Amino acid sequence: MIRIFAIASLLAISACSPTTSPQAGRSLFAQNCVQCHGANATGGDTVPDLTGLALRAGGTYPQTMVLDKLDGYARGQAAYAGVAMPQFGYLLTGPLTRVPMSDGMSRQLPEKIVALDSYLRSLQRSGN
Numbered sequence: 001m002i003r004i005f006a007i008a009s010l011l012a013i014s015a016c017s018p019t020t021s022p023q024a025g026r027s028l029f030a031q032n033c034v035q036c037h038g039a040n041a042t043g044g045d046t047v048p049d050l051t052g053l054a055l056r057a058g059g060t061y062p063q064t065m066v067l068d069k070l071d072g073y074a075r076g077q078a079a080y081a082g083v084a085m086p087q088f089g090y091l092l093t094g095p096l097t098r099v100p101m102s103d104g105m106s107r108q109l110p111e112k113i114v115a116l117d118s119y120l121r122s123l124q125r126s127g128n
């Protein structure tokens with residue numbers, strides 16, 4: 001019971017932070033991602049549609065995968081063969097925040113990465 005309360009508290013804290021909010025993520029997306037993924041995040045011929053991440057993952061937003069990719073991109077690691085993602089090293093700068101994960105654990109990440117994740121989560125389309 002205490003573990004569930006602790007996770008819920010962490011979620012509430014990170015969800016309320018203006019630095020990790022979808023609005024903060026929207027600003028970061030506009031600065032870094034629209035050039036390839038487009039203003040509506042639907043991608044293109046060789047660039048993934050970021051509004052369908054949950055649909056492609058069976059209906060559940062794949063937070064761990066998204067955070068891994070965002071963190072990897074920031075560190076200069078390409079995630080797709082033949083697609084060069086730019087380095088976003090500055091996304092690793094600034095304050096860190098703890099993010100509760102679906103497995104009951106948490107991980108510490110830069111607030112900018114968490115904000116981008118929060119924004120991407122807010123863009124997800126339903127299967128309807």
